[in-house]
Amino acid sequence: MYGLVNRAIEQLVVSMKGEAGWRGVCAHAGLAADGFVSMQSYDDDVTFRLVQAVSARLGLPPEQVLEAFGEYWITYTATEGYGELMAAGGSHLREFLGNLNEMHARVETIFPQLRPPTIRVEDVSDTEYRIHYASERAGLAPMVVGLVKGLAKRFGQSVEVVQVLSKADAHGEDVFTVRHLPN
Numbered sequence: 001m002y003g004l005v006n007r008a009i010e011q012l013v014v015s016m017k018g019e020a021g022w023r024g025v026c027a028h029a030g031l032a033a034d035g036f037v038s039m040q041s042y043d044d045d046v047t048f049r050l051v052q053a054v055s056a057r058l059g060l061p062p063e064q065v066l067e068a069f070g071e072y073w074i075t076y077t078a079t080e081g082y083g084e085l086m087a088a089g090g091s092h093l094r095e096f097l098g099n100l101n102e103m104h105a106r107v108e109t110i111f112p113q114l115r116p117p118t119i120r121v122e123d124v125s126d127t128e129y130r131i132h133y134a135s136e137r138a139g140l141a142p143m144v145v146g147l148v149k150g151l152a153k154r155f156g157q158s159v160e161v162v163q164v165l166s167k168a169d170a171h172g173e174d175v176f177t178v179r180h181l182p183n
């Protein structure tokens with residue numbers, strides 16, 4: 001994945017555990033702590049090793065780390081130069097999710113080697129829908145939960161997000177139910 005992702009993990013760790021905490025994570029992951037280049041594409045393994053190392057050093061399950069990272073990504077991208085892209089995505093959660101593939105297509109003009117996920121939203125009722133998430137990567141479903149919760153927060157909406165199917169039993173897609181709750 002692009003260095004932007006690894007840099008966001010770095011920022012999240014530094015905000016919680018300081019620079020020393022980040023050096024500890026890098027040491028645990030067997031990576032140099034000399035910084036990632038946002039526009040450089042790194043092996044996915046680097047990102048997964050970082051998540052494992054954060055999990056081990058902070059004593060949190062990897063799923064919790066990924067969910068926290070997903071939530072953080074929403075504020076990180078909005079403040080790290082992608083605020084306009086985020087603003088163009090929509091003004092509420094359902095609208096934004098419907099525009100997400102197009103948004104990543106725009107991101108691809110900046111990051112040509114991007115391998116983004118594909119998302120399809122299936123409406124169930126006015127207040128409930130399912131997100132079908134397809135990715136060539138495995139194991140990132142908890143991150144999607146965090147992303148959706150982070151987006152809801154951005155729009156001041158309250159939601160419950162539950163994964164109801166995983167890749168193995170849903171034709172290669174992870175499926176989530178999103179229920180809007182009264183604010």
Ligand code: HEM
Pocket residue numbers: 001002004005074077078082083085086100104107111113114115116117134135136137140143144147148151
């Ligand atoms: C302007 C804001 C955003 C930018 C610049 C951006 C950029 C990126 C980048 C660089 C990656 C790494 C993929 C790669 O390097 O091949 C990525 C992955 C991903 N993005 Fe975005 N993204 C943005 C917003 C979002 C939002 C709002 C969501 C909400 C659902 C999202 C969902 C994902 C997911 C789930 C992945 C993991 C890749 C996978 O599933 O295989 N992104 N994005």
